[in-house]
Amino acid sequence: MTSRRLSTLISVDDAVALLADVFKRTMELEVVEERVLNALGRIAASDVTAGVDVPPFNRSAVDGYAVYAGDVVNASIYSPVELALKGVVSPSDKPPSECLERGEAVRVHTGSPIPCGADAVVMDEDVEASGSRVTVFKPVSPGQNVSRRGEDFSSGEVIVAKGTLLGPLHVAALSSIGVDKVWVYRRIKVGVLTTGSEVCEPGVDSECPTIVYNSSARLIAALLRSTGFIDVRYYGVFPDDPAVIGDAVVEAVSENDLVVTTGGTGVSEGDVLIDALAGVGRTVFRGVRMRPGRPTTLTLVEGKPVLNLSGYPVAAWTGYEAILMPAFKKWLGLGNLERPVVYARLARRTPNTVGYRSYIRVSLRDAGDMLVAEPYMLRGSGVLSSLLKSQGYIVIPENVEGFEKGDLVRVHLF
Amino acid sequence: MTSRRLSTLISVDDAVALLADVFKRTMELEVVEERVLNALGRIAASDVTAGVDVPPFNRSAVDGYAVYAGDVVNASIYSPVELALKGVVSPSDKPPSECLERGEAVRVHTGSPIPCGADAVVMDEDVEASGSRVTVFKPVSPGQNVSRRGEDFSSGEVIVAKGTLLGPLHVAALSSIGVDKVWVYRRIKVGVLTTGSEVCEPGVDSECPTIVYNSSARLIAALLRSTGFIDVRYYGVFPDDPAVIGDAVVEAVSENDLVVTTGGTGVSEGDVLIDALAGVGRTVFRGVRMRPGRPTTLTLVEGKPVLNLSGYPVAAWTGYEAILMPAFKKWLGLGNLERPVVYARLARRTPNTVGYRSYIRVSLRDAGDMLVAEPYMLRGSGVLSSLLKSQGYIVIPENVEGFEKGDLVRVHLF
Structure with a gap:
């Protein structure tokens, strides 16, 4: 006994x-291969590294005209700059092999690859196009309206680390680098x-x-x-x-x-x-x-x-x-299983038995510019309703006699 | 066009x-009936009301002896109080039909129904039992170590409201009132x-x-x-x-x-x-x-x-x-689909275009006694990595030009 x-x-x-x-x-x-779309809630069993840059090339973030920023540095309504239109690049085109020369512009859409040479995109609303001429009324700075190659993810970067609990954002990130299957436990x-x-x-x-x-x-x-x-x-x-x-x-x-x-x-x-x-x-x-x-x-x-x-x-x-x-x-080695932690003021004195670590349910009240935590001290570890009504819990360490009313406490959110 | x-x-x-x-x-x-254990993530299609009290009767929260608190009000090590032992009630017994008389005690375990008349439980460690006599060395106050009938949920109470997104705690609450199937959409x-x-x-x-x-x-x-x-x-x-x-x-x-x-x-x-x-x-x-x-x-x-x-x-x-x-x-009418909101100091000025409502991803840093929110202002609505690296977002209303560095902001947590 x-x-x-x-x-x-x-x-x-x-x-x-x-x-x-x-x-x-x-x-x-054991590790198993799972389709990314079906891997929600599973744990990555190995690092997943990007094999490509995202975006894969410098591309336009708007509809407009790819230019040398230096060509239009002085452009204004009073002294517009004329450029020669050298064709169109659509989002489904590969990056053009020919580079843009000074004095030239290329028609692009959102997502279009930017030709080499071009370093910025003038938006449609700041341009007048007519035949083979493009008139620019506003300057752009280098890089403006361009999504840089590798800006989101770069080749060789670990996108999902081993031990990651896979959520919707990981599904999207893996998809963006072309990954459809992933090793999970x-x-x-x-x-x-x-x-x-x-x-x-x-x-x-x-x-x-x-x-x-x-x-x-x-x-x-x-x-x-x-x-x-x-x-x-x-x-x-x-x-x-x-x-x-x-x-x-x-x-x-x-x-x-x-x-x-x-x-x-x-x-x-x-x-x-x-x-x-x-x-x-x-x-x-x-x-x-x-x-x-x-x-x-x-x-x-x-x-x-x-x-x-x-x-x-x-x-x-x-x-x-x-x-x-x-x-x-x-x-x-789960990397992201932590509950979010917030700070709140404790509404009441909350004692602890020294030597024990106490887990106290709290309900949170929004006091306008901060949160107030109301502890559930009902005797009841049987009192399920206290869990339902609380939004998180505080932990009182073994060496602490308790927290005082007004103390700033860390609340682990459900 | x-x-x-x-x-x-x-x-x-x-x-x-x-x-x-x-x-x-x-x-x-349409509404369908689903087993509670399989209803995680589903939406309750009607209110679920308790048909029983939880606990269903006053019951002991500890191992010990159910007593009239009034009988032992003066009990101490120097002047212990003797009571007559009137039997045992186990957790699987129904509440005894016979009431406790003054001067009597009943052996109970955690979860045992308390006989009528008894209003408190003296813990094992404060008692010496010998044959039909129980010697009490410490007073208890009325209600002490007793879980009151209906303390957790009471008959007629709405346990889960229509429109509740069912989580593990709802599964437990429904189970505790004996419900195994629930109507969900x-x-x-x-x-x-x-x-x-x-x-x-x-x-x-x-x-x-x-x-x-x-x-x-x-x-x-x-x-x-x-x-x-x-x-x-x-x-x-x-x-x-x-x-x-x-x-x-x-x-x-x-x-x-x-x-x-x-x-x-x-x-x-x-x-x-x-x-x-x-x-x-x-x-x-x-x-x-x-x-x-x-x-x-x-x-x-x-x-x-x-x-x-x-x-x-x-x-x-x-x-x-x-x-x-x-x-x-x-x-x-989903009642609990809200993301938790926390307060944080904004690390940088964050502008808004008046007339628009802006959703800005932020990463949160624990500054010891508060949270600091670092906004992701990269051009990029294409920048998926900013979502992966952030822990929540702030909302700048239509009529606001932006938030200043150091402003207290409400962060909606992922």
């Missing part, structure tokens, strides 16, 4: 490091289940005498699914019977890279999960110095990681946010 | 209102295509003599796909031939609720899209007073909306962000 006790709590940082290390040792994450397979004889599964249990429904495991399943790089397998609820739980976890472990459980992590007699897992596996850590989510536990079963989160929704969420995601980030 | 000209620019707000109105008049958005079908004889499609065109690859339409397709409530059909690139474009748009319109095009919206001879659409449909508006994205155009083809965005990636993105998404929001 001693395994239930939380006698050797470790720090959040140590928990993250241990979990990342277990991921590294236990998971083989295969999706990580995560099994999710919950324990508790009192817990009913919506849609499965037709009656629920306790009126206690599973929300924590479904929250974790939905969070994992929304990342895009995880395949979630959802196993539902298992009663507080060590043999049943042991079998369920062993089965889930055989079908996944990682299993996440919620519930049963407490120290009371009904919480049999930890004993059940001790029977089929080995405990890596048991309890973390964080609030909420203190009983968070990591076990190895059949050589695979089983992360046990609290049965309380907010505590389970904290385990996801403070330990699971940072461990993925550390293991895979 | 006059249809090409941008002679009747309308405001961003008018463009959003017109597009939302067209959506309302042309789209029939069917996905909106959007066709995406691009035009431009010079544009190659990565993965389709084996050679690309112009070295100009389609990125704008792929950006829009990826953005739409990542919303979760849109089914994207991607049609690729079509050359600047009015008949070909007309046919492509008519076909796309027949298979979708909305068609979004990129490219060909300019006023030069090569931009034939607008004429092609004028031939098969009717222009609703042609040009918007915003920067970038000025040539954004709305056409009705076969009674369905066709939104024409600029071929420049940043300008196309602005049309998506400033017009298309706000129109969806307005039409469907």
